[in-house]
Amino acid sequence: MTSTATPTPFTTTASPMDANDPPPTLRPYDHFLLHFADSRQIFAQAIPKSRHKSPSCKTYPPCKINKRTYATHNLIGLPYGTVLEVTRDGLLPLPEGQDLLPDEEQVREALLGVTSLDGDAATTTHQSEMITASQDSTLHITPNDNRNIHDTNTSQTLTQQQVTSLLSTGTDGCQIVAALISNSSTFASKTAFSQxxxxxxxQMKYMPRCRIVRVTPESLCSAMHAKDSRRICNLRSDTLGYILSSANVSAGQRVLVMDTAVQGILSAAVTRRMGGYGSVLALFEGQQPSYLEVVQRMNLNVMERQSLKWVGMGEVFGSEEEKRRQVEVLRDESGNILDVEKRDREGIQWPCPLMSHTRNYLLNEVKEERKIKEFLDKRCSRFARKLTRLSMLELREFVASCKERDENGNSVDSAVDTTMENDSTTNSIPRGIKPNGNSGTTNPIRQCDSIIIATKYDPTITILRLLPYLAPSCPFVIFHEFLEPLLETFRTLQNYGTQGDNSDPSMPMMCRRNIAINLRLTDTWFREYQVLEGRTHPNMTMSQNGGYLLMGTKLCPKTGTNEMDPETVRMLRAKMGPTRRPKKGGKEKGGEKKDGSGGNDKRKSGGEDDAKQEAKKAKTSS
Known part of the structure; x- marks a missing residue:
């Protein structure tokens, strides 16, 4: 039964674009992705035409495709989703409505004008009719089959030298495909599916096309996974979305991210989702972050870049002795700590006026308006970075304000590293306040709202060292490529505080408090399907694993107990009396009513009965 009703067209009214919304077109210096029909994904950047490599060089910064370089200055201003054709002259945008695979009508038209090498025009016409029939032969059985086709490498009469000569002379790709079909001796005998x-x-080889795609966390993760999944520990886009949802990442939060194993994808994704509202503390190892290029591909705006704060691992995992040694170097002759970076930043005037020598250089030596604009743009970007970048001392104070403190105001150390000494001069402060030795102000303590970990280090030690920076009742997520390390972490967090085994000298004294609840160890199942009429099946060349996730919620370190200890239960029972179930008819055991009359006497009698029972048990045991 078929329906004759025609669906009403879906129309939307255009709304003004928000300032934080990504632009609909490609801007200068924006990073973007090129998606090909053969599932290739290539990163590129839209660089204007004025950016020469050198005054004598007439080429522009290229985009490399199939061992050839292409300029991208002509792509600026094109909307995302535009299909490009890769030609000898460059990347040419196609009209709206074109797909990555060319229309077969073009191949049929070109095939009718091409004859095989033996001059048999009837064969060419028959092959064109076979292509036409292959579009409508998705369900019915065709008389052709592949039983008589043998791979002897002699079915194609067109040699490689002839194909190369066609390419070198600038022959259209559609004509090359038509020539290959007309000179194939087995094409007409193949089934419609094979054709x-x-x-x-x-078409994918000789008529390559690509589509301009915006760089988003999903597309960035998919492109890096398709290029080399081992470099990002098999992190898939579905796992990335699961991590962001489980960590409850949203605007206005303070998120601690340690993603040294996934090339900074998590830091970029968290920053993009928060939209510049809040703070992202991204831990890195070494002197500087090694994956800044990945973050730059996200095309973050000024607010988003300012919310991303790079923190060295030494600020979290380093010793206090090393931190004090770094601070002592900054003391001046009077003994005060001098923050040089902050002093230079406060001395900058905005907008920054040009000095006399800079003005003379631009007017007398540069002279060209284009080069003057480039010089001023670089100068503006350099001063903008200085104004928004925190100094080492400010960043250290910001990280210290995220750490949990005890009742005396001392920072809570890690549960694993028991050799770290606390600095009494900086930790003995009122609870909730961190002094600022440079400006004389105070920073209120605010712990992180979530923690995301994706590292190749031991996840157990890592999460125990980072839990003091997480606020109670807030989630944490740990990603790892393998299951076994997360199993050990799961058991440690599950049994932490419930055992009294102190045989391991590396582990601290266990207490009654639990540190995490709602622990879940999961993995995601993701499979791509080919959905065609009569030919629906899963993709046979997919990765089997996208990593494992350990999620949980931190408990308050002072009241974080899953159940009351026996001493507390006995104290409450002695104070409140035993619980009595009411009998049917509205009366309790012993004739007491529901309205509470005689309740005090009942509690007393209940307490006396319990005392008699305990005395009787003690007498029996003796």
Whole structure:
């Protein structure tokens, strides 16, 4: 039964674009992705035409495709989703409505004008009719089959030298595909499915097309996973979305991210989702972050870049002795700590006026308006970074304000590293306040709202060292490529505080408090399907694993108990009396009513009965 009702068109009214919304078109210096029909994904950047490599060089910064370089200055201003055709002259935008695979009508038209090498025009016409029939032969059985086709490498009469000569002379890719079909001795005897596969394969090779795609956390993760999944520990886009949802990442939060194993994808994704509202503390190892290029590909705006704060691992995992040694170097002759970076930043005037020598250089030596604009743009970016970048001392104070403190105001150390000494001069302060030795002000303590970990280090030690920076009742997520390390972490967090085993000298004294609840160890199942009429099946060349996740919620370190200890239960029972279930008819055991009359006497009698029972048990045991 078929329905004759026609669906009403869906119309939307255009709304003014918000300032934080990504632009609909490609801007200068924006990073973007090129998606090809053969599932290739290439990163590129839209660089204007005025950016020469050198005054004598006439080429521009390229985009490399198939061992050839292409300029991207002509792509600026194009909307995302535009299909480009890769030609000898460059990347040419196609009209709206074109797809990555060319229309087969073009191949049929070109095939009718091409004859095989033996001059048999009837064969060419028959092959064109076979291509036409292959579009409508998705369900019915065709008389052709592949039983008599043998791979002897002699079915194609067109040699490689002839194909190369066609490419060198600038022959259209559609004509090359038509020539390959007309000179194939087995194309007419193939099934419709085989012909469609053959045509698609030749179109992707000799008629390459690509689509401009915006760089988002999902597309960034998919492109890096397709290029080399081992470099990002098999992190898939579905796992990335699961991590962001489980960590409850939203605007206005303070998130601690340690993603040294996934090339900074998590830091970029968290920063993009928060939209510049809040703070992202991204831990890195070494002198500087090694994955800044990945973050730059996200095209973050000024607010988003300012919310991302890079923190060295030494600020979290380093010893206090090393931190004090770094601070002592900054003391001046009078003994005060001098923050040089902050002093220079406060001395900058905005907008920054040009000095006399800079003005003379631009007017007398540069002179060209284009080069003057480039010089001023670089100068503006340099001063903007100085104004928004925190100094080492300010960043250290910001990180210290995220750490949990005890009742005396001392910072809570890690549960694993028991050799770290606390600095009494900086930790003995009122609870909730961190002094600022440079400005004389105070920073209120605010712990992180979530923690995301993706590292190749031991996840157990890492999460125990980072838990003091997480606020109670807030989630944490740990990603790892393998299951076994997370199993050990799961058991440690589950049994922490419930055992009294202190045989391991590396582990601290266990207490009754639990540190995490709602622990979940999961993995995601993701499979891509080919959905065609009569040919629906899963993709046979997919990765089997996208990593494992350990999620949980931190408990308050002072009241974080899953159940009351026996001493507390006995104290409450002695104070409140035993619980009595009411009998049917509205009366309790012993004739007491529901309205509470005689309740005090009942509690007393209940307490006396318990005392008699305990005395009787003691007498029996003796």
């Amino acid at each position: 469609a596969k053959y045509l698609k394969r030749k």
